Amino acid sequence: MTDTTQAAGPVAGQAAGEPAPEAETAEDGATRRDFLMLTAAATGAVGVAGFGWALVDMMNPAADTLALATTEVDLSGVEPGQAITVMWRGKPVFIRHRTNGEIMSAEAANLDDLPDPEPDSARIVGGRTEWLVVVGVCTHLGCIPLGQRSGDSQGDFGGWFCPCHGSHYDTSGRIRRGPAPDNLPVPEYQFVEDLRIRIG
Amino acid sequence: MAHASPPPAFKNPMVRWIDSRLPVFTLMQKEYGVFPMPRNANYFWNFGAIAMVMLMVMIVTGIFLSMHYTPHVDHAFNSVERIMRDVNYGWLMRYVHMNGASFFFIAVYIHIFRGLYYGSYKAPRELLWMLGVVILLLMMATAFMGYVLPWGQMSFWGVTVITNLFSAIPMVGDSVVTWLWGGFAVENATLNRFFSLHYLLPFVIVGVVFLHVAALHVTGSNNPTGIDPKGPQDTLPFHPYFTIKDTFGLVVFLLIYCGFVFFAPNFMGHPDNYIPAQPLVTPAHIVPEWYFLPFYAMLRAITFDFLFIEAKLGGVIVMFASVFILFLLPWLDTSRVRSARFRPIYKWFFWVLFVNVLILGQVGALAADDPFEMFGISFGFISATTVGQICTFYYFFHFLVLLPLLGKFETPLPLPRSIHESVLPKGARGGGPLPAGAAAKPMGKA
Numbered sequence A: 001m002t003d004t005t006q007a008a009g010p011v012a013g014q015a016a017g018e019p020a021p022e023a024e025t026a027e028d029g030a031t032r033r034d035f036l037m038l039t040a041a042a043t044g045a046v047g048v049a050g051f052g053w054a055l056v057d058m059m060n061p062a063a064d065t066l067a068l069a070t071t072e073v074d075l076s077g078v079e080p081g082q083a084i085t086v087m088w089r090g091k092p093v094f095i096r097h098r099t100n101g102e103i104m105s106a107e108a109a110n111l112d113d114l115p116d117p118e119p120d121s122a123r124i125v126g127g128r129t130e131w132l133v134v135v136g137v138c139t140h141l142g143c144i145p146l147g148q149r150s151g152d153s154q155g156d157f158g159g160w161f162c163p164c165h166g167s168h169y170d171t172s173g174r175i176r177r178g179p180a181p182d183n184l185p186v187p188e189y190q191f192v193e194d195l196r197i198r199i200g
Numbered sequence B: 001m002a003h004a005s006p007p008p009a010f011k012n013p014m015v016r017w018i019d020s021r022l023p024v025f026t027l028m029q030k031e032y033g034v035f036p037m038p039r040n041a042n043y044f045w046n047f048g049a050i051a052m053v054m055l056m057v058m059i060v061t062g063i064f065l066s067m068h069y070t071p072h073v074d075h076a077f078n079s080v081e082r083i084m085r086d087v088n089y090g091w092l093m094r095y096v097h098m099n100g101a102s103f104f105f106i107a108v109y110i111h112i113f114r115g116l117y118y119g120s121y122k123a124p125r126e127l128l129w130m131l132g133v134v135i136l137l138l139m140m141a142t143a144f145m146g147y148v149l150p151w152g153q154m155s156f157w158g159v160t161v162i163t164n165l166f167s168a169i170p171m172v173g174d175s176v177v178t179w180l181w182g183g184f185a186v187e188n189a190t191l192n193r194f195f196s197l198h199y200l201l202p203f204v205i206v207g208v209v210f211l212h213v214a215a216l217h218v219t220g221s222n223n224p225t226g227i228d229p230k231g232p233q234d235t236l237p238f239h240p241y242f243t244i245k246d247t248f249g250l251v252v253f254l255l256i257y258c259g260f261v262f263f264a265p266n267f268m269g270h271p272d273n274y275i276p277a278q279p280l281v282t283p284a285h286i287v288p289e290w291y292f293l294p295f296y297a298m299l300r301a302i303t304f305d306f307l308f309i310e311a312k313l314g315g316v317i318v319m320f321a322s323v324f325i326l327f328l329l330p331w332l333d334t335s336r337v338r339s340a341r342f343r344p345i346y347k348w349f350f351w352v353l354f355v356n357v358l359i360l361g362q363v364g365a366l367a368a369d370d371p372f373e374m375f376g377i378s379f380g381f382i383s384a385t386t387v388g389q390i391c392t393f394y395y396f397f398h399f400l401v402l403l404p405l406l407g408k409f410e411t412p413l414p415l416p417r418s419i420h421e422s423v424l425p426k427g428a429r430g431g432g433p434l435p436a437g438a439a440a441k442p443m444g445k446a
Ligand code: HEM
Pocket: B055, B058, B059, B060, B061, B062, B063, B064, B065, B066, B069, B080, B094, B097, B098, B101, B104, B139, B142, B143, B144, B146, B147, B148, B149, B150, B198, B199, B202, B203, B205, B269
């Protein structure tokens, strides 16, 4: 690219009998053409990268999708042993009013036996052990585990059972057996009233 | 190739006028008229042309379906039902498209196994083969996204499970999945982009098919003996010998296809996909379309952590590796003999692999905890998952261990000296000029 002899081709000027226009050559052999080439390439690269990023980011969630980020739920009608499902960010959230037996079995679990060790106390909010709130999406490949409706299989640990590939969750929503790697995540939430929570 | 007779001058002045300005007729004449085909190519050599026709069928029916289809979560299912019930011949176009995907895969899978049997991936056809693998990957992506469009239960949960695979990628997995979805769950944004890409990718396939055929026309076709044509006595011009053979095979194939379209259009589908998508209810048993079953079985076979790789990631790696390993096949197979016809040991292992893939397909259709069963026979002592693990192991064993070793230890049978020697009746053999008679007649015409 740097050799100026290239310019000695059959250019118009030459055909008219003039000497080939010599590009001004700097001491190190670089020409004005090299400079143009480099600046054009650099500008082009920045443009392509910027535009490419815009295309990629356009596929991310849009502002209105991000805006639907909180949900308030009234818990007053949910008796011990019952569960409800609410939608939050397009995902189901399982809210279970746990019985004493369920709380005890969740607290009694030996952490060494858990694929994703986490004490039950770290999975409840404000000391309200009777309420368990988890995102109801199997951490394996995203199916909705069974166990919310009466008559559903709740798996071998009394929590939820994912029919897709057989993951068993306990009464704290922790993975106990099966291919799922992680516990059902606890979404960020708080009690705004005694029996009212805001998720998100 | 050198011995192809020069294309005859075109008689029609209009054709001549165009051809001298844009030599499309010369091109067609060269690539599809006088193009020398090995004279012994059998009916397995039909499936490339058949696949090409299927691609065209998919594009034409797809374009017309798109005129009535609505890519929105609230309307997609109903718009497909409307196509089925109210749109003139909508039922026909949809069933042709739906079963077309299956028959496209049937054609391509036969085409691929043909290549495996006759060693069509070996030098000098490595790039040709690799372009074929690219086409397979693109087809898989296209079919997967197409299956999402009717927005039934299987559409929804299939895309949920498969996109969630990417959450297995360390560190960035969850962001990647959110990015794929365009939201926090599979939703309208997801359906829209899948429709856009489902429309686009088939045209990308057309582009790669073009390169595939271009590469083919550099090396020429392989043939059942796997040896190279040595002269004009080994080949026949593509037209009319193979145009007629391809057409005949194509019609038989299309008739079987029509049998399904008209008499069993939902045979290969899953009834749950006639239930509208319900984001809160996962069907008890999610299965992909049949053509993905072997890969799905390999995905599910990895139920254990391997070193620092979690089971979920391991399954994903194994599933993708099962296709990507085909890219390496030309170098994994160390035998210099192409055709299994002359490879007494490989021939058996080819069939073992074939059966292995069929079993994997069956495993993919069963629930993970089911006992294994096939052809209605239950093998209660072994679970589907265990069978899947054994077959997955064997699949990789075939490519990574058997093929490299076989080339070193197998003694091939003696190869025929030339193609025509291998196909002509005994008395006519001898490599010299062809004797008169039935077998030689075609040359006279060429
Ligand atoms: C490589 C070629 C193609 C393959 C393998 C393919 C595959 C599929 C599959 C499996 C379905 C689901 C069918 C069902 O269960 O209802 C589908 C649906 C659809 N495809 Fe394609 N397709 C291809 C090309 C195209 C093209 C080129 C277009 C548009 C130009 C298109 C437009 C559609 C539309 C609108 C639907 C939804 C309607 C329906 O579900 O029948 N397809 N495709």
